Amino acid sequence: MLTRHLLAPAALIAALVLPAPLLAAPPSKAEQVMIATVDAEQARHLALLEKLVNQNSGTRNVKGVRAVHDMLVPEFEALGFTVRWVDQSAVGRAGHFIAEHKGKKGTKRLLLIGHLDTVFELDHPFQKFERISADKVKGPGAADDKGGVIAMLAALRAMHKAGTLKDANIEIVLTGDEEEAGLPLSIARADLIAAGKRADAALDFEGLSQEDGKDMGSIARRSAGNWKVTVTARSGHSSGIFSERAGEGAIYPLAQILAAFRKELPEPNLTFNVGMVAGGASASIAASGANAEATGKTNIIPGVAVAMGDVRALTRESIQRTEAKMREIVARPFNGGTATLVFEDKYPPMAPTEGNRALLAKLNGVNATLGLPEMAALDPLKRGAGDVSFVAADVDSLVGLGPASEGDHTAAETVDVPSLWRQAKRAALLMTRLSREPAVKR
Incomplete structure (x- = not known):
């Protein structure tokens, strides 16, 4: 040899x-x-x-x-x-x-x-x-x-x-x-x-x-896909926020979800960007994904919060792991509302x-x-x-x-x-x- x-x-x-x-x-x-x-x-x-x-x-x-x-x-x-x-x-x-x-x-x-x-x-x-x-x-x-x-x-x-x-x-x-x-x-x-x-x-x-x-x-x-998280919560006067009756609004839970993404999703060759966030008494992102609208006041508990971004991964398995983890994070309970995730898998890796x-x-x-x-x-x-x-x-x-x-x-x-x-x-x-x-x- x-x-x-x-x-x-x-x-x-x-x-x-x-x-x-x-x-x-x-x-x-x-x-x-x-x-x-x-x-x-x-x-x-x-x-x-x-x-x-x-x-x-x-x-x-x-x-x-x-x-x-x-x-x-x-x-x-x-x-x-x-x-x-x-x-x-x-x-x-x-x-x-x-x-x-x-x-x-x-x-x-x-x-x-x-x-x-x-x-x-x-x-x-x-x-x-x-x-x-x-x-x-x-x-x-x-x-x-x-x-x-x-x-x-x-x-x-x-x-x-x-x-x-x-x-x-x-x-x-x-x-x-x-x-x-x-x-x-x-x-x-x-x-x-x-x-x-x-x-x-x-x-x-x-x-x-x-x-x-x-x-x-x-x-x-790497791949290119999009995601969108929408949180809906009870709205009302800000004096009642955090109470069992009023809940914590929509923006705090959305912030917690995004923070969990940042902490729990990372793996090699994966990135996940937050491209736009909107929240208030009302909030929406245009169908084009290029702009958002929101209304609200400092003394109104926000009833809606929405965020969108992208995910890029090197393998199909990485995409599947990431989507599954995102869904688990979004499903975690919070006081006074619910959250949903839409995941759009576009360009494959x-x-x-x-x-x-x-x-x-x-x-x-x-x-x-x-x-x-x-x-x-x-x-x-x-x-x-x-x-x-x-x-x-x-x-x-x-x-x-x-x-x-x-x-x-x-x-x-x-x-x-x-x-x-x-x-x-x-x-x-x-x-x-x-x-x-x-x-x-x-």
Whole structure:
């Protein structure tokens, strides 16, 4: 069992001295073509990014989301994809862009995920693309996720130029409501979930995460769900509060419930935020969840108190434990009223599976070929929920093949342009290599 340590002296010295990228096989002829193509088409893809960004596609701008779809259709059809539009008017959203490229039978089917919409609606002041410098561009959705779509397209065009796209089996789903999904999710995400069940590997083209200037690989994302606690109690004159007859009102019990959440719920990779609280003689939170109303006076015992927030967890089991504990806390008795909990489980978690780790290892094989540093796995606490989570239970998945950026979801959303080309090269080589592997399920 000692043979694994018995390296020849020269090999041992090489293993200690040479950086990992130098030990990797150099890029093949086709890979060289892909790398060169991404570099040669930078101006073309920046111009297309500008066009996409200048078309507003806030989630609720149905016409704008469809317009971005229409801009992309000829780009993908020119590469041999069959494109279809899946209308989502039934859930109050525009629809989804779905494209399919049929390749060699018996090889892996890849699912590429992105989205057409942004958080910036028509009434937002941030509407235009801006070139800040050779390495920085700014605009609504320039990174999230129009930059990701450009990275995807640049990679596919490079594969097409090198001849490696011809045999690749690829399905693309660009949702039109990633930033604010239509409800019910059973309808809004039905096509994405079905695509995940058909796939052998899923690659998500949302933004690249970085730590201390280093590119990171994302093999996990936490869930996103909402909760709402409503306390109703007897109201009356404040002089009677805490008595057996009057009770303690609604606000004190709600405060006790929230304090119990903070003390009793914590576990690794779990967060639970209180986003809004209202209480008084009357109180309510709008259906949109964006504002609340309350009435009352200092001398009136509050009859209603309501709080809402979110829960984010890494596994389904963690979500189940958390919901069960929240329900137990809310059910605890208090003087003069009752409390109810509504728990809304929305985006599922993407757990860090061995299959996901294997995909990151293959991406690091690409990094070695490109002479780039190895990418470590990102802490899932540092990444929010996303569409890939709807397929992660069915297929090995990798997140973060879009560009690096800063200020996402704000009027300072800025893309690091060199990362866009770096990501396109990574994606082109990774998709080519994966597409040549045998299918693992059908």
